Amino acid sequence: MSIEMNRRSVLRTAVGVAGAASMAPLLSACGSGSAVKSGANTKKGVTSAVPAYTANTSVKPDIPSVSFANGAVTDPGFLTYPANPVATVTGKPGSGGSYTAVTPLWGAVPQAGNSFYTAVNAALGASLTMHPADGNTFNTAITTLTAAKKLPDWVQLPTWWNQTFNTGELAATQLADLTPYLAGDKVKDYPNLAAIPTGAWKCGVWDDKLYGIPSFSSGTSFAGMTYYRQDVFEAKGISASEVTSAADLMALGKELTSASAGVWAFDDVWTYLQPAFGIANKFWIKDGKLAHKYDQPEFLEALDWHYQLAKSGSVHPDALAGKNSDAKARFYAGKVLIEGDGTGAWNLADDQAGKAASKAYRRGAFPLFAADGKSTPSIYLGTSTSFVSYLNAKLSPAQIKECLAIANYLAAPWGSAEYTLINYGVEGTDYTMVGGVPTFTSEGQKSVQQQTFPFLATCQEVISNPGADQLTKDYTAWNTATAKYAYKSVFWNMNITVPARYSTADAAQAVEDTVKDVYHGIKPVSAFQEAVSTWKKNGGTTLVEWYQTNVMDKYGTDQ
Missing domain, CATH: 3.40.190.10 (Periplasmic binding protein-like II)
Structure with missing residues (x-):
């Protein structure tokens, strides 16, 4: 029985590589002196830079989210996978552009140009060439690219590697400023992105400007x-x-x-x-x-x-x-x-x-x-996400808009038609329905299950374990009972550049x-x-x- 790789399972994989300290809320230690951008943000600046949140109601959960006065919002629960996934995006989001993307991968690298990649690009209306890199050495590979100023068009930079990448300075020199496209109500052009929790967007803000697109975000992230x-x-x-x-x-x-x-x-x-x-x-x-x-x-x-x-x-x-x-x-x-x-x-x-x-x-x-x-x-509350992707500053405004439209497709709600394609591939080729659950074929295990596209953008996390209803009910009940006692830790979701001498x-x-x-x-x-x-x-x-x-x-x- 297949299980899509969600934020929790990704973190469990990554923590074995990066160590438990990497899972701490976002207090990135990077930089080497006054020449380095601070990355710190003012409260007013962050409020102005992040997208306005609008819940997505296109897919109804079996166990709805619960919001609390302390800011915690529980992740929704699903007992079954939708029998007839609904489409949340009209037409193809792309306009024929070609882009390269580099994401971390803890597992076997899928074959380039496989049928899954081909199907996704056909649905996107664009050519998105994925270059998954070994998660164990990903930080070294990206550091080499940033030093040479040869970043791909789209790249995933996990937050616990901010020190290695010096993301605060990188944002000001090599990454695209998304504030003009997504801040406040501007995100309404991308409704699936608008449904990502606000706290997660804060993890991609540097010097009061929005640069990052969150993946695997949660409204109640507990360690x-x-x-x-x-x-x-x-x-x-x-x-x-x-x-x-x-x-x-x-x-x-x-x-x-x-x-x-x-x-x-x-x-x-x-x-x-x-x-x-x-x-x-x-x-x-x-x-x-x-x-x-x-x-x-x-x-x-x-x-x-x-x-x-x-x-x-x-x-x-x-x-x-x-x-x-x-x-x-x-x-x-x-x-x-x-x-x-x-x-x-x-x-x-x-x-x-x-x-x-x-x-x-x-x-x-x-x-x-x-x-x-x-x-x-x-x-x-832990950080709202540990995975943020960025676009290259060399992209034109038209290209940035096209990539954001693609991100909106990738961030479609759990169980939607778009989500099903991105996470399971094509029915009959990459997966089959077994007992109402999308289950990978041998081809899907090689090409899809390793995950690539979700590191660029995803919807809010959900709690779902098809076939194990009691498990989902137990987890969501604990999450809801706990959320009411949650509080935001000091410097919650703040990007902070600490001089290297304090590392x-x-x-x-x-x-x-x-x-x-x-x-x-x-x-x-x-x-x-x-x-x-x-x-x-x-x-x-x-x-x-x-x-x-x-x-x-x-x-x-x-x-």
């Missing part, structure tokens, strides 16, 4: 959650909703663990349990001033709790040893019953793999709770290594405090001061 084996819990008469504090979770861990039977309650949960303790994404505001998360009392509290967890005997020995490659197998086999993971872990492929190990398998996620059991839960302090790798040793029970919490002290002396304090002076004081903390 991940703390999962549990719902089928096992139910068999034991345990309800996850009974866990309303960190103390409850610790006690549950002891109850579930039986080392003699080869069962431990926990795998690693540090990364995705942090919201329970109120840990900020990177910065927080203390007495009106910017402060780093390492200075949060909650950070120490969380580390101390995890250190105790590691020493409690409730964590699988391989997890404590950092052997994460087998984490999924441990979870499927029931050797661990609670794990932390990204949102991309909750999908059809996981459900199928779990059921292959245990027919009763059902993944669940703990309802959001506050560690003290008293405070109102909270969770920060080491910005990464803080030595501190993160110590954090890992603490939550694995190898080092005491005092080792973390010592590491932070050293980090501050070696640039950490100066880094925070730079953000305070050059970003917060000038531009605020939210755009």
Whole structure:
């Protein structure tokens, strides 16, 4: 059964290449001095540059989006794939132009000129020559092109590579300014682009001008959650909703663990349990001033709790040893019953793999709770997208308009006729309908499933797992229940160029290594405090001061 590659699955693939730090909200560290464009934006400038949002109603979801006062908008849910996909674009968007596009690809490169490419170009009315590049070395390849000023007509620049590409400066010199074509109500000429969440567009704004087109955007982008084996819990008469504090979770861990039977309650949960303790994404505001998360009392509290967890005997020995490659197998086999993971872990492929190990398998996620059991839960919103494509500044206004019309086609709603072609190809050649689900043929697996066009533009993410209705209902229910507690983290969706001299302090790798040793029970919490002290002396304090002076004081903390 096929599953289109969505933002969550793309991120899970990319994170293995770029590292977990790359999934943090967009705080790009690039540039090398005053000659480099800052990339920072004013609130007024961003508001003027981004397109006006207009929801697309051409495809009706089974589980509609829910909007909250805090700005969170849940991704819609679909239980079935539309039997008769509707067309959202009239005629062919292109006018015969020819363009080259370079996108990252984690997988086998499709054969050039294959039937899928031919079919898409015929529908577009233009020649879009795709050049997928190895995602593992993509940053190096693009850096070479930018240095030589030989960028293709259209290129995908993932946001976590902004430092490598120096995107802030690149925008001002080699990328097309899309503000005159898309800002405000001008986007009405491209209704599918208008339906992309506003937050995602902000990720492509540099120096108060819109340059980027988002892909795989979400209205509720959470880093991940703390999962549990719902089928096992139910068999034991345990309800996850009974866990309303960190103390409850610790006690549950002891109850579930039986080392003699080869069962431990926990795998690693540090990364995705942090919201329970109120840990900020990177910065927080203390007495009106910017402060780093390492200075949060909650950070120490969380580390101390995890250190105790590691020493409690409730964590699988391989997890404590950092052997994460087998984490999924441990979870499927029931050797661990609670794990932390990204949102991309909750999908059809996981459900199928779990059921292959245990027919009763059902993944669940703990309802959001506050560690003290008293405070109102909270969770920060992640960046609205990590994938932004750009057009070459050398294109003429007519060519830019043609590419935007093509982008509008590519961004058609999930389940539409355009979406079906771009994501599954031609029926009978690239896919067939099996049980109401588009399923790749051998040809489609080679040419379509690797994905290329969606890295140029896509609609808002949806939650859909055809054939696994309960999974989709579980996920959308958790997402909606969680979204009401969401808040925008400091510098949410802001593009910030940090001078290269601060890059080491910005990464803080030595501190993160110590954090890992603490939550694995190898080092005491005092080792973390010592590491932070050293980090501050070696640039950490100066880094925070730079953000305070050059970003917060000038531009605020939210755009």
